[in-house]
Amino acid sequence: MSNLSDHPISRRWPARHPERLQLYSLPTPNGVKVSIFLEETGLAYEPHLVSFASNDQLTPEFLSLNPNNKIPAIIDPDGPGGRPLALFESGAILLYLAEKTGRLLPADAAQRYETIQWLMFQMAGVGPMFGQVGFFHKFAGKDFEDKRPRDRYLAESRRLLGVLEQRLQGRDWVMGEAYSIADIAIFPWVNNLIEFYGAGELVGIADFPQVLRALRAFLDRPAVRRGLAIPQRAA
Known part of the structure; x- marks a missing residue:
C-alpha cells in the first residue's frame, strides 16, 4: 500500500x-478508546462508522483491514518512514x-512499562469480563x-x-497524577458496565468509591465527552 486509495477499504x-x-x-468501549485519545491529543483524523446493524465488519473491505472483523481499526497515511x-486492536492502536x-504514555522506561501493564489489565481482564456480565445481565444470557455462568463472570x-479500587487509593489516575492511555482504556468499560449494561447495582459499584471518583473525573473531561460519541451513529 503506497497510499490510502490503494487500500480496499477505501x-x-x-x-x-x-x-x-x-x-x-x-x-463502543473499545472503539471510543481511540476517538478519546485522538480528541485528547488533537491529532487530525477522519472517522468512519462501521455499523454492526448492517454487518459492515463482515464486508470484504473491512476484513481487508482487520481479518478479525472487530473495531476499531486505523490507517495512518503518515506512518513510520x-x-x-x-x-x-485497540491496545496496539493506543500504544502506536x-x-x-x-x-499520554510516560517517557521514563519503568513508568512506561507500568502503564502498559495496566493497559494489558484492561485488555485481558476488564474488557472480556465486563462484556460477559453485560451479555448475561442485559442480553440473551439473562434468559x-x-x-452459574453469570455469577462466575460477576465474581x-x-x-x-x-x-482497580486498591490501585486508585491515593492516586488521581491509574498512574498517579498523570492521566494516561491506561485510563483511556479502562474507564470506558467501567462506564459501559454501569450505564449501557445497567449492571452497576449487580456488581455493587457503590463498594468501589475510588473507581467511581475517577470515573466521574474521566467523564468530566471535554475530550472524553466528545470521544464517547465518535463516530456518530446513523440516525
Whole structure:
C-alpha cells in the first residue's frame, strides 16, 4: 500500500481527507478508546462508522483491514518512514498513537512499562469480563435459567474492580497524577458496565468509591465527552 486509495477499504469508506489518520470504528468501549485519545491529543483524523446493524465488519473491505472483523481499526497515511500503516486492536492502536504523538504514555522506561501493564489489565481482564456480565445481565444470557455462568463472570468483575479500587487509593489516575492511555482504556468499560449494561447495582459499584471518583473525573473531561460519541451513529 503506497497510499490510502490503494487500500480496499477505501472503496467502501472513501476518505474526504486522505492526509488525515483514518478511524474505522463504532462508539463502543473499545472503539471510543481511540476517538478519546485522538480528541485528547488533537491529532487530525477522519472517522468512519462501521455499523454492526448492517454487518459492515463482515464486508470484504473491512476484513481487508482487520481479518478479525472487530473495531476499531486505523490507517495512518503518515506512518513510520512516511508510509501508510494499517492497524487493528485497540491496545496496539493506543500504544502506536501514544508513541507517535509523545502523549499520554510516560517517557521514563519503568513508568512506561507500568502503564502498559495496566493497559494489558484492561485488555485481558476488564474488557472480556465486563462484556460477559453485560451479555448475561442485559442480553440473551439473562434468559438462562442456570445462573452459574453469570455469577462466575460477576465474581471476576468484582475482583477486577477491587484491584482497580486498591490501585486508585491515593492516586488521581491509574498512574498517579498523570492521566494516561491506561485510563483511556479502562474507564470506558467501567462506564459501559454501569450505564449501557445497567449492571452497576449487580456488581455493587457503590463498594468501589475510588473507581467511581475517577470515573466521574474521566467523564468530566471535554475530550472524553466528545470521544464517547465518535463516530456518530446513523440516525
